[in-house]
Amino acid sequence: MLFRLPQAKRVSANPSPEEVKELAARMRTARRTKYGNLNVQTEVLARSKRSTYLVIDDPDGQNQSITTDDGATWAERQDEYIAEREMVLIDGYIGTDPEFRTATRLYIEAANANIAGMQQQLYFGPPEDDFEPELTVIYTPNLKAKGFPDDRLIMVDLEQGVTRVFNSDYFGESKKGGLRMWNKLVYDRGGLPLHAGCKIIPTEDGDKVCLTVGLSGTGKTTTTFTRQNGSLPVQDDFVAWMPDGRIYVSENGCFAKTYGLNPEDEPTIYGAVTQPDSYLENVSQHGDDVDFYDESYTQNGRATFPFRVIESAAEREIDNADFLLVLNKNDNVIPAVAKLEGPQAAAFFMLGETKGTAAGGADEAGKSLRVPGTNPFFPMPHDLQGNRFLELLEEHPLEVFLLNTGRVGGPDEDERSKKVRIKHSSAIVKGIAEGTIEWERDPDFGYLVASSVPGIEDVEILQPRRLYERTGRLDEYTRHVERLKSERAEFLGDFGSLSDEIVSAVR
Numbered sequence: 001m002l003f004r005l006p007q008a009k010r011v012s013a014n015p016s017p018e019e020v021k022e023l024a025a026r027m028r029t030a031r032r033t034k035y036g037n038l039n040v041q042t043e044v045l046a047r048s049k050r051s052t053y054l055v056i057d058d059p060d061g062q063n064q065s066i067t068t069d070d071g072a073t074w075a076e077r078q079d080e081y082i083a084e085r086e087m088v089l090i091d092g093y094i095g096t097d098p099e100f101r102t103a104t105r106l107y108i109e110a111a112n113a114n115i116a117g118m119q120q121q122l123y124f125g126p127p128e129d130d131f132e133p134e135l136t137v138i139y140t141p142n143l144k145a146k147g148f149p150d151d152r153l154i155m156v157d158l159e160q161g162v163t164r165v166f167n168s169d170y171f172g173e174s175k176k177g178g179l180r181m182w183n184k185l186v187y188d189r190g191g192l193p194l195h196a197g198c199k200i201i202p203t204e205d206g207d208k209v210c211l212t213v214g215l216s217g218t219g220k221t222t223t224t225f226t227r228q229n230g231s232l233p234v235q236d237d238f239v240a241w242m243p244d245g246r247i248y249v250s251e252n253g254c255f256a257k258t259y260g261l262n263p264e265d266e267p268t269i270y271g272a273v274t275q276p277d278s279y280l281e282n283v284s285q286h287g288d289d290v291d292f293y294d295e296s297y298t299q300n301g302r303a304t305f306p307f308r309v310i311e312s313a314a315e316r317e318i319d320n321a322d323f324l325l326v327l328n329k330n331d332n333v334i335p336a337v338a339k340l341e342g343p344q345a346a347a348f349f350m351l352g353e354t355k356g357t358a359a360g361g362a363d364e365a366g367k368s369l370r371v372p373g374t375n376p377f378f379p380m381p382h383d384l385q386g387n388r389f390l391e392l393l394e395e396h397p398l399e400v401f402l403l404n405t406g407r408v409g410g411p412d413e414d415e416r417s418k419k420v421r422i423k424h425s426s427a428i429v430k431g432i433a434e435g436t437i438e439w440e441r442d443p444d445f446g447y448l449v450a451s452s453v454p455g456i457e458d459v460e461i462l463q464p465r466r467l468y469e470r471t472g473r474l475d476e477y478t479r480h481v482e483r484l485k486s487e488r489a490e491f492l493g494d495f496g497s498l499s500d501e502i503v504s505a506v507r
Contacts (some may be wrong), residue, residue: 003136003160006079008087012110014127015088017120017277023088023113024279030114034288036276040114044152044170045282045298047216051067051145051152051168054379055159062381066155074145074155078164081143086110091131092252094182096315100248102185102238104178105133112141118171118279118304121253122274134185135161141169158184158379160354171281171302175255179238180377182250187380191242192388195375196324197224198239198247200313201231201433208433209247209318211239212403214327215354215374217300219405221256222422223325225268228430232313233268243311245396247318258283258301261292266424268310278305319350323399323432327374329354333480336420337428337460338402339439339448345393345400349373350386350495350502351488355406370491373486383497390499401432402447408464409471416471418461427455444481 014018021038024030029041053064055071066074088110095101098309106119145153145166153166154173156304163177197212197220210231214220225235236254239247256269258280263270272278274290283301284294292301307314326348328334340348352374355367372382373389393400405425410417431437431453438452442463450462461466468477488506 001338002163003133003262004091005105005136006138008082009084010086012086013089014091017117018115020088020120023110024117026502031285032288033280033285033290035278037278037280038114039280039283039285039290040299042169042171042282044168046170046300047172047176048150048152048154048168048170049376050149052154052156053148055155055157060381063379071155071157074153074166075164075271078138078140078143078166081140082138085140088113088116090116090120090123091127092120092125093127093135093502094123094135094178094250095240095248096124096252097248098318102135102182103127103131103133104135104137104182106137106139106174106178108139108174109141111432112139112169114279114281115139115169115171115174118255118281119174119501121277121279121304121306122175122251122255124252135178135181137163137165137174139174139177141165141167143167146308156180156379161446171304172255176377179250180379182238183375183378184380186240186242187384187388188416191240191390192385193375193378194239194241195237195241195377196372197218197221197225197236198233198234198249198318198321199231200228200316201429203434205435208322209320210429210433211247211321211324212327213324213349213374214405215369215371215376217257217426218327218329218354218374221254221269222266223327223403223405223425223429225266226422226426226429227268228426228433230353232311233307233317234318239324241321241392243318243392243395245392247321249314249318252314253304253306254476255302256306258292258303259295259299267482272305272310273303275305275308276308278303320396321398323401324452325401325403325429326352327354328402328404330404331355331407331411331417333408333464333484334404334406335408335442335449335464336456337422337432337437337450337453338442338445340400340402341447342505343390343499344447344505346386346390346499346502347488347492347505348402349389349400350382350492350498351506381497382497383495386495386498386502389500399432403428408461409467416467417472418467420461424456424461427454430455443487444445
């Protein structure tokens with residue numbers, strides 16, 4: 001059945017970017033910066049995991065859910081609210097390939113037009129004459145859903161292809177609203193959605209395609225945009241890995257974290273964020289100047305920008321990937337890089353280990369997490385992710401690596417610990433692409449660790465055991481190893497349908 005959009009008092013349908021920006025500039029929470037862009041302060045500072053529910057009568061045991069009858073009741077309340085409001089409609093495509101793109105629509109209150117402008121930058125377009133949305137996000141930031149956590153509701157109806165958002169003015173709910181539903185479409189077509197950036201790295205042996213899987217805020221965008229050999233970003237947040245091995249992109253722009261942003265470490269992102277066509281969200285501002293280091297309001301400052309404002313390869317077709325990085329922002333015994341093989345690669349993909357950041361909200365920041373595929377937006381049982389990953393890996397082999405974007409040897413306050421810096425990660429990615437890293441087997445975890453990486457002199461960030469041994473903490477190291485092995489086996493063992501090969505790979 002064709003979904004019918006609720007009627008509004010007035011609709012601005014597919015306004016130009018300039019018209020959307022004019023609407024957004026009228027918002028009382030919007031300020032213009034010295035760069036000519038808009039910076040909007042929101043009440044909600046991150047995605048609302050506690051308030052996200054699938055509309056389903058048979059719960060899957062993983063996701064929060066409400067019944068279809070309750071879903072219909074809330075949909076009716078939202079429709080009644082919209083009937084008295086001015087709305088903005090933005091049409092576009094998730095993906096650019098004519099054979100694979102997904103027509104998607106955002107319907108948002110005009111009072112929060114910045115969200116329309118930000119989403120417009122991420123959709124591919126323009127919509128063609130026969131445009132008919134397969135996925136729809138209906139967004140009312142100013143309508144409370146009393147009875148749900150924080151009076152907020154993100155209601156995901158996968159069967160209808162409709163996500164309804166109540167009482168959140170954070171842009172991420174629009175972006176992830178469409179991509180969460182797109183995850184299911186990709187899986188249903190035999191592929192695997194990856195919460196991953198994608199870049200192309202030139203080498204003497206030809207171009208290498210790098211995928212970077214990571215939880216929001218752990219370095220995925222930084223790793224993707226760091227330039228090795230003049231590498232170019234293709235995608236920042238989600239790609240589809242399909243049964244024929246091809247990689248399909250999802251978005252025409254980037255939703256970048258801005259905390260700590262500076263032109264020395266991240267010149268491409270910094271330049272893209274500090275120009276008139278970007279939108280800022282929750283970036284500290286004094287007068288017309290912005291401060292990317294001020295975290296007094298939130299560490300989760302954000303910005304969107306279209307790929308057209310930077311040098312990129314966003315329009316390039318990707319036949320297959322050469323290697324995949326699984327990010328793990330850690331602070332103990334995880335090396336700066338480890339090479340994973342076969343089922344072991346699928347196991348660490350499923351473990352999705354990292355430290356939570358402000359991007360996941362206050363409940364996750366700083367905590368040790370395990371998020372399968374580091375994809376909290378996969379709306380089906382996670383067993384499916386792990387098994388599909390192993391299937392695709394066997395059919396279309398690529399190299400898989402664990403990349404620590406945090407520290408080794410302890411947290412920040414431990415003077416014996418060492419930071420894995422952007423320059424270290426960049427040297428590692430360059431070494432992987434060029435095949436110049438020397439490897440040896442790790443006696444504790446069974447994966448390969450680097451004995452030599454061009455551009456890195458400190459072997460202790462490559463082999464944490466040496467750091468713990470030098471600082472007289474070998475017993476502490478051993479306890480970490482035993483704990484991780486036990487916890488990992490228990491975690492993977494709880495997924496009833498996960499391949500035995502994957503579970504056994506961490507024992």
